[in-house]
Amino acid sequence: MNNKKQRLFTGIQPTGSLHIGNYLGAILPAVNRQDEYDSFLCVVDLHSITKPYEPKDLRDQIKGVVLDYIAGGIDPDKSTLFIQSHVPQHCELMWLLNTITPVGELQRMIQYKEFKERFKEPQGGILNYPILMAADVLLYKGEAVPVGDDQTQHIELMRDLAKKFNRMFGDTFPIPKNTIQNPLRIMSMHDPDKKMSKSLGPKSYIAISDNPDTIRKKIMSAVTGTDIAMTAGTKNLFTLLEQVAPKDTYNHMYEKFENKDLQYSELKAVLADYMVEFVKPIQEKRAELENNLDYIASILAEGSERARKIASETIEEVKQKMGLM
Numbered sequence: 001m002n003n004k005k006q007r008l009f010t011g012i013q014p015t016g017s018l019h020i021g022n023y024l025g026a027i028l029p030a031v032n033r034q035d036e037y038d039s040f041l042c043v044v045d046l047h048s049i050t051k052p053y054e055p056k057d058l059r060d061q062i063k064g065v066v067l068d069y070i071a072g073g074i075d076p077d078k079s080t081l082f083i084q085s086h087v088p089q090h091c092e093l094m095w096l097l098n099t100i101t102p103v104g105e106l107q108r109m110i111q112y113k114e115f116k117e118r119f120k121e122p123q124g125g126i127l128n129y130p131i132l133m134a135a136d137v138l139l140y141k142g143e144a145v146p147v148g149d150d151q152t153q154h155i156e157l158m159r160d161l162a163k164k165f166n167r168m169f170g171d172t173f174p175i176p177k178n179t180i181q182n183p184l185r186i187m188s189m190h191d192p193d194k195k196m197s198k199s200l201g202p203k204s205y206i207a208i209s210d211n212p213d214t215i216r217k218k219i220m221s222a223v224t225g226t227d228i229a230m231t232a233g234t235k236n237l238f239t240l241l242e243q244v245a246p247k248d249t250y251n252h253m254y255e256k257f258e259n260k261d262l263q264y265s266e267l268k269a270v271l272a273d274y275m276v277e278f279v280k281p282i283q284e285k286r287a288e289l290e291n292n293l294d295y296i297a298s299i300l301a302e303g304s305e306r307a308r309k310i311a312s313e314t315i316e317e318v319k320q321k322m323g324l325m
């Protein structure tokens, strides 16, 4: 690994099966950049426990995301793959950044507001969630943070905290940014005014692990409208088609749409065929990896060792600058 490369960091919560929004929004962009950047791919288990969860299932879910990263194209020989809670410095830097974060900024976060709405009395973890996310990236002096559009506000806070720290204690952190020019927001198949999300239930999302029949059913019954028109649902189908089909196919379908010569059934059938093909190699690779868990364990051991080394150097520098040494 070349240390002169800029660092990339992205994280995924182990909250169940990965959906196509996670894959297209974050994993694939990271896969496409792993030669360009010194990449850190993290399973953010400490973030996932801010929501109600089953402790007995967490271990398997964490393993699941590790398998998804590798099956999805992350090459452990090029990139550092690890689990957030295996590197205690994430929490340490979070506390240090906590001391310079205005509470008002945290209360403005959409995610926090949504939780407040849903659970009435959210725990401190959900309020402080974005500080831990900032710590994740800044610990490695990450510059590139490929994430979906839903994370824009969190990235803004991360940038503000890096700038504020540099102003208060001296130049320390590069200012990270989302390196995806038009971050994706894949919408729910079932309710296309909302983003695709596990919390909306399996009808809303296409899981990377869905079998061909399920994928076809979900796409064929996607909510669009009756007459062909650019509704939120149609736009979502075109966004997905653009991601999983060859450019020519996308252009051809789009032209037919513009000429009012396209039926939803045709658009959906074409998308379903390409989607099934798109996830197939990921599913095959994942099945192979399931039988090779020793290999996974060794990758994680190596990954967290490398992560801890860099993390402890940053913590030492930060503590010194803050007068704590």
Ligand code: TYM
Residues within 6 Å of the ligand: 009, 010, 011, 012, 013, 014, 021, 022, 023, 024, 025, 026, 044, 047, 132, 133, 134, 136, 137, 145, 146, 147, 148, 149, 150, 151, 154, 184, 185, 186, 187, 195, 196, 197
């Ligand atoms: P999480 O696990 O909710 O989502 C993981 C990634 O998937 C993207 N994503 C989507 N992209 C497009 N369309 C969608 N419908 C969609 N749904 C999810 C998310 O934007 C994300 O990139 N807070 C982060 C995890 C995190 C993190 C970090 C990310 C923790 N620390 C540091 C980057 C850097 C999250 O909510 O992940």
